[in-house]
Amino acid sequence: MNHKDRSIMVSDLSYDQEEIDAVISVLRSEWLTMGPRTQKFELKISEYLGVEHVVAVNSGTAALHLGLLSLGVSAGDEVIVTPISFVATSNAILYTGARPVFVDIDSKTFNMDPKLIESAITERTKAIVPVHIAGLPAEMDEIKRIASKHSLVVMDDAAHAIGAVYRDRNVGTLADVTAFSFFSNKNLSVGEGGAVATSDGEIAERLKLMRSHGLTKSTWSRHYDRDEESRDQLYDMVELGYNYRMTEIGAALGLVQLMKxxxxxxxxxxxxxxxxxxxxxxxxxxxxxxxxxxxxxxxxxxxxxxxxxxxxxxxxxxxxxxxxxxxxxxxxxxxxxxxxxxxxxxxxxxxxxxxxxxxxxxxxxxxxxxxxxxxxxxxxxxx
Ligand SMILES: Cc1ncc(COP(=O)(O)O)c(C=O)c1O
Structure with missing residues (x-):
């Protein structure tokens, strides 16, 4: 069945033989869930962005949710966010029990208007979540200046903005954490997928735990760690996490898409x-x-x-x-x-x-x- 119901589609994928081969090689490997390809994908994205840590997950929504949790956003907090975004941005805030506080956008850029942020801050405010709408970077320097003045954290939603640059710095290196989506219509597309980027090692460790039920070891390392002692170690569960793991099929597609x-x-x-x-x-x-x-x-x-x-x-x-x-x-x-x-x-x-x-x-x-x-x-x- 052809889903292409318009001769000019509003968005479209460019998949060719390389993506097909990449997926077939995963199927042949008979290891489908988060493993070596996901690790390689994380490494390649982190090199591309110039950021220390990238944690791959199974959607942009999962990236947003984990990003907020890793910054300590929880019930009772308020999070400042733009109303012009996909619903996932503020839904992820609701998942944590926090309350989204919408501030208006700038009529020229369609991004969150930094001039309106301070009047929305209360003693409950914990975080600011700008979105780089359509791929246009938000005013991150001003947003970060306000955040640091009020001891707030910043997570940017970069679902639209892989490859975007703000004042000579890549989107993905600008905030405490950055959430990316690799959904089907995105510039880098794997069907369903996402990632969180951060330069903070502790946050990255927390993200890895939370992406897989709060477990201290992944299935891959339990089976295939080179070090036998480490392989035989049992896992512990140290936090209440989720199943937000990326698949190897997604990572294989992502590796090809990243090159393009x-x-x-x-x-x-x-x-x-x-x-x-x-x-x-x-x-x-x-x-x-x-x-x-x-x-x-x-x-x-x-x-x-x-x-x-x-x-x-x-x-x-x-x-x-x-x-x-x-x-x-x-x-x-x-x-x-x-x-x-x-x-x-x-x-x-x-x-x-x-x-x-x-x-x-x-x-x-x-x-x-x-x-x-x-x-x-x-x-x-x-x-
Ligand atoms: C701005 C924005 N944020 C978040 C998401 C959620 O990403 P996903 O669909 O991968 O969960 C999307 C899109 O799909 C988006 O456009």
Missing amino acids: LDRHNSRRREVYTLYSELCENLPVVFQEIPAYVRHSHHVLPILLPESMRPRVRKHMAQHGIGTSIHYTPIHTFSYYQQLGYADVHLPVADELGRRVLTLPLHQKLSNDDVSLVVRELRNALES
Whole structure:
């Protein structure tokens, strides 16, 4: 069955023979769960990012959850977060028993507005969780300055931002911990997967424990440790952890995808540049990209004139062009409304929620594809 229901998909995978071979070699090895390939994947990602420790897990959501736990976020705490993200960002805060406190976004970057953070801090605030939305790095220096002034910890959600750079430093090296997602539509994609990056060895040890039930030894090392004495040691359980382990299939895919990442991100950048040139005279708004960042162009959210979105989406679908919405503000979802966020009004995020439309952006788009998308966007706006 072909799931590709549009001739131009909003996001798309680039898998070829290398990924197929990588998966087959895992199947042939008959070791499917977290083992040597996962270790290698962690090492390669840590080298790529230039960070000391990377702990691979089975989703970005698991990375966010463990990241918060490793920083000591727990019931009764408050965590400052942006409302313009995938729900996983604030759901992970809820998993810990803490309460998300949403602050509005900057209308130019669509990222958390650092100017609004301090007024949201209370004596319960424990952490700040910025998201690099669409792949545009958040204002990390300012966020970290505020965090250190108030003795808070910072975890950035970098699900969109592998390969992004902020003031000459890679995303993944900027906060106490960074959570990545390798979900199917991400720049580096393994189906389901994620990772936490940190330069703190103690945090990394805690993450490893928590990813596998709080056990002191993994199944792989119990079976295959070279050192016989270590192999024969029994394991202890020292914390209440989870099963957030990555599979070897995911890690094998990740190793191949990592080798292609910079090439794919460059093509994404070219596609984005072409879009911005072709859209110059259209009444649409792009994220403003500061000169000191490198965007990873995970998705392309644009703002349309108020109330035109339904018509534009319909027109694009009729012409075989996929679109999406990144994002509906999290506090407006039914679950959050019932949880006590019905009185939360964040004017910039709320307006973005009504106007935003995500155009196709991925490494497989040709220049002709981009021209066609913009032509139909123009037709929709002028019809
Ligand atoms: C911003 C953001 N955070 C977190 C996640 C959760 O990642 P996963 O789907 O791998 O659990 C996603 C996406 O899927 C995301 O886009």
